[in-house]
Amino acid sequence: METSFGKPYNERLDDDIIIRSFSELTPEDEFVWHRDHNDREIVATTGRGWKIQFDNQMPEEIKIGKTFYVKKGEYHRLLKGNDNLTLRIKEL
Numbered sequence: 001m002e003t004s005f006g007k008p009y010n011e012r013l014d015d016d017i018i019i020r021s022f023s024e025l026t027p028e029d030e031f032v033w034h035r036d037h038n039d040r041e042i043v044a045t046t047g048r049g050w051k052i053q054f055d056n057q058m059p060e061e062i063k064i065g066k067t068f069y070v071k072k073g074e075y076h077r078l079l080k081g082n083d084n085l086t087l088r089i090k091e092l
Helices: none
Strands: 010-014 017-022 040-046 051-054 067-070 076-079 085-091
Antiparallel strands (some): 010 017, 017 085, 040 067
């Protein structure tokens, strides 16, 4: 079952992994700075041109298969790419 609840993504659970999908059609202003409640390990499985930006850092391209770590409470945001983005998120 996929859910969004007013968020700029849909997500579903696959065992203990969150599969989160972002549409290229979502308006840029919906991708806001935010913090997560848990440490997370994130890997993209689809998507081109998307970037992740951490507080006080330059944006970094999200490459398919590359692992990113987001620490609990660390401000970050996504910058929209050229097609749909799918992430596998594991809470640590």
